[in-house]
Amino acid sequence: MESAIDKHLKCPRTLSRRVPDQYQPPFPMWVARAGEELRQVVMAYLGVQYQGEAQKAAALAALQHIVASFALTDGPLNHDLTHHTDNSGYDNLIVVGYWKDPAAYCRWLRSSEVDGWWSAEARLHEGLGYFREVVAPRAEQFETLYAFREDLPGVGAVMDSTSGEIEEHGYWGSMRDRFPASQTDWMEPDDELRILSGDPAKGGRVIVGGHDNIALIRSGQDWAEAGPEERSLYLDEILPTLEAGMDFLRDNGAPLGCYSNRFVRNIDLQGNLLDTSYNIGHWRSVEKLERWAESHPTHLRIFVTFFRVAAGLQKLRLYHEVSVSDGRQQLFEYINCHAQTGMLRDAKPAPQACPAQANAS
Amino acid sequence: MESAIDKHLKCPRTLSRRVPDQYQPPFPMWVARAGEELRQVVMAYLGVQYQGEAQKAAALAALQHIVASFALTDGPLNHDLTHHTDNSGYDNLIVVGYWKDPAAYCRWLRSSEVDGWWSAEARLHEGLGYFREVVAPRAEQFETLYAFREDLPGVGAVMDSTSGEIEEHGYWGSMRDRFPASQTDWMEPDDELRILSGDPAKGGRVIVGGHDNIALIRSGQDWAEAGPEERSLYLDEILPTLEAGMDFLRDNGAPLGCYSNRFVRNIDLQGNLLDTSYNIGHWRSVEKLERWAESHPTHLRIFVTFFRVAAGLQKLRLYHEVSVSDGRQQLFEYINCHAQTGMLRDAKPAPQACPAQANAS
Numbered sequence: 001m002e003s004a005i006d007k008h009l010k011c012p013r014t015l016s017r018r019v020p021d022q023y024q025p026p027f028p029m030w031v032a033r034a035g036e037e038l039r040q041v042v043m044a045y046l047g048v049q050y051q052g053e054a055q056k057a058a059a060l061a062a063l064q065h066i067v068a069s070f071a072l073t074d075g076p077l078n079h080d081l082t083h084h085t086d087n088s089g090y091d092n093l094i095v096v097g098y099w100k101d102p103a104a105y106c107r108w109l110r111s112s113e114v115d116g117w118w119s120a121e122a123r124l125h126e127g128l129g130y131f132r133e134v135v136a137p138r139a140e141q142f143e144t145l146y147a148f149r150e151d152l153p154g155v156g157a158v159m160d161s162t163s164g165e166i167e168e169h170g171y172w173g174s175m176r177d178r179f180p181a182s183q184t185d186w187m188e189p190d191d192e193l194r195i196l197s198g199d200p201a202k203g204g205r206v207i208v209g210g211h212d213n214i215a216l217i218r219s220g221q222d223w224a225e226a227g228p229e230e231r232s233l234y235l236d237e238i239l240p241t242l243e244a245g246m247d248f249l250r251d252n253g254a255p256l257g258c259y260s261n262r263f264v265r266n267i268d269l270q271g272n273l274l275d276t277s278y279n280i281g282h283w284r285s286v287e288k289l290e291r292w293a294e295s296h297p298t299h300l301r302i303f304v305t306f307f308r309v310a311a312g313l314q315k316l317r318l319y320h321e322v323s324v325s326d327g328r329q330q331l332f333e334y335i336n337c338h339a340q341t342g343m344l345r346d347a348k349p350a351p352q353a354c355p356a357q358a359n360a361s
Numbered sequence: 362m363e364s365a366i367d368k369h370l371k372c373p374r375t376l377s378r379r380v381p382d383q384y385q386p387p388f389p390m391w392v393a394r395a396g397e398e399l400r401q402v403v404m405a406y407l408g409v410q411y412q413g414e415a416q417k418a419a420a421l422a423a424l425q426h427i428v429a430s431f432a433l434t435d436g437p438l439n440h441d442l443t444h445h446t447d448n449s450g451y452d453n454l455i456v457v458g459y460w461k462d463p464a465a466y467c468r469w470l471r472s473s474e475v476d477g478w479w480s481a482e483a484r485l486h487e488g489l490g491y492f493r494e495v496v497a498p499r500a501e502q503f504e505t506l507y508a509f510r511e512d513l514p515g516v517g518a519v520m521d522s523t524s525g526e527i528e529e530h531g532y533w534g535s536m537r538d539r540f541p542a543s544q545t546d547w548m549e550p551d552d553e554l555r556i557l558s559g560d561p562a563k564g565g566r567v568i569v570g571g572h573d574n575i576a577l578i579r580s581g582q583d584w585a586e587a588g589p590e591e592r593s594l595y596l597d598e599i600l601p602t603l604e605a606g607m608d609f610l611r612d613n614g615a616p617l618g619c620y621s622n623r624f625v626r627n628i629d630l631q632g633n634l635l636d637t638s639y640n641i642g643h644w645r646s647v648e649k650l651e652r653w654a655e656s657h658p659t660h661l662r663i664f665v666t667f668f669r670v671a672a673g674l675q676k677l678r679l680y681h682e683v684s685v686s687d688g689r690q691q692l693f694e695y696i697n698c699h700a701q702t703g704m705l706r707d708a709k710p711a712p713q714a715c716p717a718q719a720n721a722s
Binding site for chain 2: 014015016018019020022023026170171172173186188287290291294295297300303304307
């Protein structure tokens with residue numbers, strides 16, 4: 001048994017773990033490991049928004065274009081593709097790319113091919129929406145959790161290995177306890193989402209400013225290799241409750257501090273559905289995520305089911321990764337997306353410059 | 362809003378609270394308050410064990426005798442009576458008495474009337490079982506929580522007043538956070554239950570030795586004044602799940618660290634049922650209680666229901682009190698009780714004196 005917090009990320013605690021040292025988890029779980037040289041990762045969710053079958057081919061072509069750009073120098077080390085329909089009735093294709101070198105990501109983003117495409121006037125007139133939601137958590141700002149040990153998805157795929165059985169899981173608060181940052185930091189938000197430029201109601205280009213410690217959770221399911229029993233466990237028992245919980249957050253998340261919630265299904269490059277899915281949740285803070293997860297009937301039911309079956313899982317793969325990030329390590333940009341997309345819904349207009357300040361400048 | 366930990370019990374923390382300072386509970390709850398002069402309380406659960414209607418009158422007379430002894434000098438300041446049938450098929454009458462002066466309790470216990478009755482040879486030959494389970498937590502070793510503010514039951518009745526709305530509730534871990542001791546102490550067990558004298562299998566007199574930080578929870582329900590809607594909420598919605606959870610703990614608690622669990626119904630001195638009840642749970646530690654409460658389907662369902670209705674409760678009174686105590690501030694004594702009673706079930710034989718030690722002494 002070992003701590004979820006890797007040795008080189010340990011530091012003298014000013015905040016205590018939630019459980020005593022004697023705590024024993026009720027079943028085994030694992031986390032992703034990387035060497036000390038991994039200082040910061042980049043998680044870039046790049047989206048194409050469209051409406052219905054008529055636009056599907058164009059949207060898919062746009063997604064394929066983005067994926068092709070990953071083959072450029074400094075592209076991401078891992079990526080996967082998803083589709084979901086949002087509660088405004090729009091379809092969305094997202095590719096998420098993972099980097100373990102923020103400088104490489106920066107060079108890629110600023111390359112003439114990538115920046116040229118994003119900045120081109122043509123993007124405004126294709127009848128499609130585009131978005132980029134990117135966070136770059138440092139090594140102490142994210143945690144992972146897997147009920148399996150091979151072929152880690154998501155950020156795990158750009159890391160080096162899998163841990164031994166870890167201590168910090170199976171209790172409420174263990175997510176926080178797996179963050180190296182939690183040893184000394186409450187990871188609290190310092191501001192609200194702000195519209196930095198543009199107007200979501202008018203479409204066009206909009207930039208949203210984030211804030212410190214926005215929490216991003218990717219919580220995934222992979223039933224591709226599951227036998228009949230585990231397929232049924234997932235599809236008949238877990239999925240209906242999971243969908244109810246994720247729909248609840250999508251539709252009612254704002255007052256709870258959930259900025260955006262997308263339950264997405266993996267697809268291949270041609271748009272065919274795969275037997276993997278995940279939820280992408282953006283939260284005002286880890287604390288808001290904790291409060292919901294610990295109290296909402298749907299999540300408690302999922303938790304109970306997981307507790308019951310976790311020790312016996314064979315091929316059904318369940319996992320999550322959760323990060324926080326500094327506000328200045330976030331990028332939320334939208335082109336012609338509807339006003340409920342991503343961070344747009346809860347972003348407040350930037351405070352107007354006060355005339356006295358304007359005069360002073 | 363104020364902390365559940367009273368001002369005079371605050372100390373510099375070495376262990377952190379589970380939630381950030383900004384945490385806001387989702388509905389109001391209150392705790393009992395007492396002045397600095399309250400240093401330690403005594404909670405004495407005094408029981409009579411019998412089988413079936415034939416013995417009921419004798420058992421009730423024994424209970425009445427104990428209650429009458431409360432009127433002696435230094436008797437408890439508050440008490441209430443209960444009945445429950447245990448899973449060995451025995452009936453049990455318990456009166457719990459509360460003192461706020463441990464010296465008074467000691468004088469009462471050692472008085473010739475009380476000690477004489479308990480120690481009398483006659484107790485062994487009445488065909489009834491008797492037990493005394495007493496703990497004496499210091500002010501920093503117990504916490505309370507009420508969804509109401511008037512006429513506090515249990516330990517609250519021997520305290521002075523009710524707090525304002527408190528901060529530490531509505532999240533897993535808040536029970537621990539309400540213990541003043543939790544500011545600096547994990548409240549961990551230091552040993553196991555041990556048979557100190559006698560043999561539970563043979564009956565007769567048996568004394569069990571406790572250990573530091575046994576957790577005792579009294580978790581109560583009072584629907585006496587509830588209107589039709591709240592009676593139905595309690596009896597039809599909460600009670601079935603509550604009973605399932607409490608039965609589970611009674612029958613399957615041992616591997617979870619639950620030494621004893623009794624869901625008891627209040628009665629009057631004649632044995633008539635009242636519309637109040639509570640659960641009496643003894644646990645190896647607060648941590649074991651936390652683990653069960655946070656993960657068992659029945660408790661999660663009760664929690665979800667409580668969250669839903671808490672803000673609107675009118676006359677249905679729900680509350681709990683939880684304590685830990687030092688091993689030497691505990692008394693577990695049994696006379697002719699069956700071997701599954703109270704602490705008897707999980708108590709291990711005392712380690713046999715090693716011959717070398719015996720020689721050395």
